[in-house]
Amino acid sequence: MNLDAHLDNxxxxxxxxxxGLVAFVGGLSFYFAGTAGNKIFGAEPVRMDILDSGFAEISGQGRVAGAFSAQTPSGEASSMPVLVYHGIVDKADGVNVTKQQFLEQMKELAAAGWQTVSLDDFGAFARGDKKLPxxxxxxxxxxxxxxxxxxxxPVLKLLGFRATMFVITGSSFNDKTTYYLNRNELAFMRDSGRWDLGAHAQVGHDPRPIDGSGNSGNFLSNRIWLEQKNRLETEEEYHNRVATELSGIKTDLKNQLGVVPAAYAFPYGDYGVDSKNVPNDQNFLLAEVAKNYSTAFTQTRSDTYFTQNYPENSAFYLAKRITVEGNWQGKDLLNAVTAGIAKELPWSExxxxxxxxxxxxxxxxGQNGVQVLSPTASSTGxxxxxxxxxxxSKYKFSSLVQLKAGQSFSLLAAYIDDNNYLSCNYSSAGITINEVTDGRKKEVSSWWFKFPQINSEEISAGIELMDGRARCLLNGKVVLTTxxxxxxxxxxxxxxxxxxPQPDKASLIIKKAVIEPISE
Amino acid sequence: MNSILIAKEVKNPSWFNLILFILASATVFAVVWVKTKTASEFGRDPLLFVYTVFVTVFQLSRIVAAHIFSKSGKYIENSLTSNQANDEYFPSVTFVVPCKNEEKSIAKTVEKCFAADYPKSLLEVIIINDGSTDNTIEVLRESQKAYPNLVVVDWKVNQGKRMAMAEGFRRARGEIIVQLDSDSYIEPETFYQFISPFRHPEIGAVCAHADPDNADQNFLTKIQAAYYFLSFRILKAAESTFMTVFCCSGCSSAYRKNIVLPILDQWLGERFLGKPVSWGDDRALTNWVLRKGYKTIYTDTVLAKTIVPDNLRQLLKQQVRWKKGWFVNSIFASGFVLKQYPFVALTYFFPLIFITIATPVMATKALIYNPIVKGIVPYYYILGVYLVSVAIVLYYRFVSRENKYWPYVFIWSTLNMFVLSFIFYYAMISIQNRKWGTR
Incomplete structure (x- = not known):
């Protein structure tokens, strides 16, 4: 018998x-690569290749942040803007900015001398504990x-910027998610020196049913419908749920990443104001947030007015954020952050x-160096x-305007929001001073006279604000006082x-506006 | 003396084997873990990923083959006819030892040859003094007085190792030729196992297990002791499982004379890129035996000792020489291996060629290019290399618990990863330098 027969054995x-080895190794790999593997060995690692290539793509365009800063900031900021993004997409989707847009926006800000601050620094600034440039x-x-x-x-790395990510812990830590950042990525961010982590939600990001007929409301600002019990949750159940959610995010971040988040961002910016069935519980919600976080963030809404945040001497701070729109270019963003800078007097436009x-x-x-106010098709003003x-405070606001069409125009002062302000109202019948507080309008003083020129001539109109006093001006002279x-x-x-009174008719051309300080 | 034992029985206590088994399972588990971790890097560097998986599977498959080796001895025994098995088998044996300037060690080599545990009348020793310029010839003349069966061929001018070996083969009177390096010897009591496999007519060459005689001399020789053990007891054993050992090591191998004689001229006349090939003579000779259709095997029951380089410069020179020899002979052999040994060609021969060529490229990519250009630290690459080393060490401990050099496997792996694998490319560049670069 020859050896080949044995060799076959x-x-x-x-x-x-x-x-067997290949099957074992292959099977094991398959198992590990799946959900089980994710549980045993943790999530997918950070995709360094994407970060590397992302950085390589843009780093040719100038590496050092200083290269972009045309101006060095001087002085201390009295207010600060906060920007909020939700995603950065490859192709424009009408809502989010694209990568290229984001890069342009950030470079635009950097070139104008803007710098990011850390979340902690923002918190200290907001509470008045720290001055920032x-x-x-x-x-x-x-x-x-x-x-x-x-x-x-990669953009943060390029420009030396820093950002805060508000995390939905229930999505990031539980699923083998391909959409939300996983544990490894968040840990990388934590250690990168470029990111701060904040709380956004545990399980309460998305709206929930609030009745049996299919209506829904935000998780934190509503008592939700208990499908199985066929009833609305009790106030106690609601309070417990909110408390669990708010402390749960914090616990998750601490357990998973060793991060104790100092800040919380309300989903949809709803800090209780959009409540459908517990409208009086806004204070409860804010107090509950304050138990866990020293800063909370909302975002651009129709009921927020001024865009920037001013220091307040309080333990808890509710900050406003500017929602960056998907169609904004770099200039638009620069306008958005500069618009709200605290005005210093004298100031002119x-x-x-x-x-x-x-x-x-x-x-x-705005057109040809003037500003034109006019109604929409359905509005009257x-x-x-x-x-x-x-x-x-304590200023004289004067302007050069022309009432092209319409019955009257007003100059506003002490403007807090649409429900609280003073106004000098000019019409062909005379001038009145109106006071609006909590949405209620009151005529405090008036001077009736024939004023037909209002519809044909340029008018120099003004309003003065001093402690407890207001005056209306016409052609530089005080014409009405209260x-x-x-x-x-x-x-x-x-x-x-x-x-x-007629819709789509009024039109005011504003040519000049000046604010000067005055003293008594 | 009748049995052909070509694998030593493993006699470890069962608790020891159990520990090794558990560790081995953990290692395979860890290897798989590392690979799944790197699987996500597939997108970043698919080539490197496929390469490392391929190499890992290949290396583990070598351990598998080395393990089956212990069975192949029985196969040879079982395939003997009853006559072959029962006859006393004592063929005449000739030692062929080329030497140059070995006045200090040659007497001991001769002495050890004649000390073999074998009928003295059947032993012959041929020393070819290849142009020594020292007193080698005087020492040999002296030895001849004590051993009448010592034949000395004295060349005044150096003609090279291949010529010297051929001269020895031609003059040999023995049926079996044992080829030794001038500083090697065989442990006399294990000698019969060297000859015994030739009882089977298909066996053409037998390679002994070699360990460094100067293993404890310094750090470098200890590393080589580990390297010798794994390259013989794992890599050659794995080749031997399929009875196609591609290199019966020049320091101690036995050939059947009537196979070697007809091919001597072709062997001597081998040229590569127009020049004679001065290294890899042993590998070339083994390949000729395989080409003629005979089996070549390794046995771990015959123990040979040899001297290994004791400094890095000589070690590197030796490595360059070996890699040149491996490359040239792999090219020569690739045709007939594929035709005559397709199984071995596909599971071992060609994968090895691919890996040897690819490794320096991939190592450069993983260890130099990726960290510098892409900022990827090669944790997983390095971890993978050492995990395979762990697997090798565990098997090392399994087959030879008494061999104390196993920790040096890790150092060898390190040396190999950072230096030796790159030497292959240096060897390729300098392939036209046919100097021996002697130790």
Missing amino acids: SKKGFLIFAA TKSFLLTFDDGRKDSFYGAD DFSNSKDWVPTWGNSV ASVYLDGGNKL DRVSEKLIEGSVGFKVWD
């Missing part, structure tokens, strides 16, 4: 053994999405750029206020308003 043995801003992202991190991180004037009603359009003017002004209306911004 060796070959068979080898193949069986090797096949002018042109400081806080950059934040909600939801803990992978695309935000992978899109933003030539309307070459009207970014500081925020419309709350109707349209406000239009109004704007000046961002960054909310802390102004000292019966609400104590509430001592400081605030300025604005314009135009009105006519």
